[in-house]
Amino acid sequence: MKRKAHLFGIRHHGPGSAALLKGALDALNPACVLIEGSPEGDALIRHAALPGMKPPLAMLFYAADEAANAVFAPFAEFSPEWVAMQWALSHDRPVRFIDWPAAVSLALTRITGEETLAAVEKNQPEVPDVDEDDLAESPDMTAVETPPVDLDPLDMLAAAAGYGDGETFWNGLIEQHGGGQSPLEIFAAIETAMTETRQHQAGAGGISEARWLREERREAFMRGHIREALKQHEGEVAVVVGAWHIGGLRAETTIAEDRAIIKDLRKIKVEATWAPWSDGRLSYASGYGAGVISPGWYRHLWSLYSSHRHEGPEAFAAIWQARTAALLREEGFDASTASAIEAARLALGLASMRGLGVPGLAEMQDAALSSLCHGDHVKLAMIERKLYIGDRIGEIDEAVPQMPLAKDFELWCRKTRLKPEEAAGEVKLDLRSEAGLLKSTFLHRLNLIGIHWGRLTDAEAGRGTYREIWRLAWSPDMTVGLAEALVWGLTIEQAAAAATIDRGRKANGIAPLSDLVRGALVADLPEAAGVCIDLLQSAAVHNNDITDLMNAVAPLVRIVRYGTARKLPELELQALVRALSAEVNAGIRIGSRQLNDDATSQRVSAMRAYDEALGLFGDAALLEEWRRQLALMVDDEQAVAPVVGFSLRRLHDLGLWDEAQIAAAFSRQILGEMPDRAGSFIEAFLSGAAEVLIQDQTLLFLIDEWLCGLDETLFINNLPLLRRAFAGFDTVGRKRILERIAGGKKQRPVAADAVKHNPAFERALPLLKQILGMDA
Structure with a gap:
């Protein structure tokens, strides 16, 4: 009887899938573990066991001659691929990746980009294809090739099982029941169901020809690696792939047929390294095709499955609601321990009513909304980012070889005590201090090489020019920026200087x-x-x-x-x-x-x-x-x-012309002039503040007189200009202007000039004019 590999169909970044996989590997005890992923990452696998490797992390693959052409393969601690690597390393078993090489996928990305550019130059619309493979999306984020399909295999299974959608179906059966089952039996059932569904999807025209060709090529590479592993190892061979691919990997094809379908694929030289990833980029909301709705929730699920204490659903619900309450208190809301206990009990009750052994995310949300937020959705929304998405950024062990710029970046982070965080935060720097100046220098240099970790929001705040205010928000994509900047130098300083000089010459x-x-x-x-x-x-x-x-x-x-x-x-x-x-x-x-x-x-x-x-x-x-x-x-x-309008306004504001001169010049610019020119003048003169008209009734009534003299057509033509001119006025300013007009012209009180004869005011006047930038 022909030997076959054991195919474990998983959902990428699924904690239930990861728990089942660990159980299956323990039961099977394979001689070799194969994982869906780019083979260029094989050399990086050994680093996964280092103590300083703290997910979420990603393997970064980039073209050696064009770092911007790059792809990430992300892993969380609850990703089945990560669990498979950890199992193999801890049991001293061979482990490698078997998907098509990044050298091929990045070459196709380049070809697609060149074709799109050519089409644009010819004024021909060229829409890049999109790969939307929810269940079996490879962890690499390669440029996508096929348009979205209407028939999702999970939705098809969900409809047959009586579920509303594929997400709910898979979560209910797999992700929220990752423990206490017979793993090998579950994976056998997944294989049967997904194979049948894939055949039905293809027969119903639910997948495009372009995407089908892409998946056939990927699976041809995988089948080749599986054949090779079966020859090399006498024991069992475990294969961890997206569940959708199982039907293709079980297809009876010959070596010649598989080689024929991949022989003409173009390849380019690729570099690979580890890079920190983040919870935010693991989420589906980030645009990641294999992302999950709530990385924070999945991490909590994984803590249940991976815990050796087996505390059960009661402790599981209590810990989650306690964390919810703590985050609410951080935002300034009342959230007592008693309310958290009540929320946990309610979540367990809802799970029981809905036939679930463990409360799901929906049950936890409903319970928190009722018991902790008292029905106020705003409160729950305030903590949504931290609770459901998460704010964790991975860390790389110091022993892992990294790109020179990435290494220098880490040294700068330690030196400046700036820690990459995905959630936006504000940093105020005093440039008179060595620490403040060092941080400022670092952030400015990063901006020069196109890595906008920090954005300067105010360099003039505080006293003098000794203070800078930065808005910091780290994204894992900035790792690609470090790879791109390697063309400029091996350190942040070298790269920033070379990039600046090059841009200056261009x-x-x-x-x-x-x-x-x-x-x-x-x-x-x-x-x-x-x-x-x-x-x-x-x-x-x-x-x-x-x-x-x-x-x-x-x-x-x-x-x-x-x-x-x-x-x-x-x-x-x-x-x-x-x-x-x-x-x-x-x-x-x-x-x-x-x-x-x-x-x-x-x-x-x-x-x-x-x-x-x-x-x-x-x-x-x-x-x-x-x-x-x-x-x-x-x-x-x-x-x-x-x-002219701006010039007259500055002469007015600086007090260089007296009221009579300003009024005369203003009158010349609007009375008797073409309405379009007059409107443009007024717009520029009034820009920025209502006080000019509030305090200077001469100008106010000159404008009023001009407006009243316009016929309907001219008034309508000038209305956009006037709307823009008054757009910067606040509500109070507009109201005061209307009150002035309604009150009519008034004689200026004689006492208004009395301040000129105030000795204290006269002594302060030179300093006041200096502060305002006016001539003494």
């Missing part, structure tokens, strides 16, 4: 160069900063785009302000700011004529940033010339209206 325009200069300096990369400064100076000489020049000044001024916290080439930077600002001041008025709408919008935005930066820079001559240009632009009939 930069188009001086604003990006200015940002790179700032990025290099705050990341403590003086050589890269020097190269970018030279490139910026060279580009500025040949640049006549005023908007581009203004956009370059603002980040440079912010750099200079960091001079007290970091070692910077202040003299060179100050000279560069003065040179750029002189060019801006000389060309701003002529350059603000005949601009289209997009250019105008960009110009006003750049003027706002430039004006603020120049005030911070503190060069009196540059500031005086800039304000003179603002006045000239107000009287320039050819300047575009939004530029």
